Amino acid sequence: MELSITVNGAPHVIDVRPHATLLSVLRDSLFLTGTKRGCDEGECGACTVLVDGYAADSCIVAALSVNGSRVDTVEGLGGQHGDLDGLQRGFVEAGAVQCGFCTPGFLMTLTAFMRENPNPAADEVRMAIAGNICRCTGYSQIVDAVRIAVANRPQ
Ligand code: FES
Ligand code: FES
Structure with missing residues (x-):
């Protein structure tokens, strides 16, 4: 199925499995591995990203449920030249x-x-x-x- 999301300001259209999590899309499809997979059960917070500005455990967010959303990951925090915020x-x-x-x-x-x-x-x-x-x-x-x-x- 098709997922349209904007990640760190860049639009993406990605083919995803119906039960794919947002974490797996970020790490395995977009190779944004700054977002970590810890417990994979919504308990540790290692996978936290922003979805439309709100913090969310991406390991328990169904990717298709955020179709059309803006997602921000740790890769998007600093400046364009690797500056830290x-x-x-x-x-x-x-x-x-x-x-x-x-x-x-x-x-x-x-x-x-x-x-x-x-x-x-x-x-x-x-x-x-x-x-x-x-x-x-x-x-x-x-x-x-x-x-x-x-x-x-x-x-
Ligand atoms: S990996 Fe632990 S809350 Fe998501
Ligand atoms: S788990 Fe090692 S710095 Fe937090």
Whole structure:
């Protein structure tokens, strides 16, 4: 079946199986492997992308259900020349990237969250990332990364 989606600003028309997930389309058809496959059951947040601006676990989103939507992945966050965006720089500065497997999911979750909450308190950040699992950092560096990104944002 035919799926029309815009991914990171680029339109695509893709042949997909009826039960294909958005995650499999992104990784296996479009080769956007920044979006990670962790649990594949909607539990870990590693596969988080934005669908029409809202964070979603792409492993449990049927690809055909987002026909006509705009999807944003971690590959679309930075500038055209590989520049990192402010949140990504915050992650680097805070040491919030260790093995890095969870990082794209956290970045996408927090990107959606910070659009609605541009200056969040630490507790609000912890609530926002409750659906994302990190086995390396202990989470405090990820909360610090948001604080740094807010502090470094151009006024
Ligand atoms: S891979 Fe989708 S939530 Fe874990
Ligand atoms: S940095 Fe390794 S799982 Fe989060």
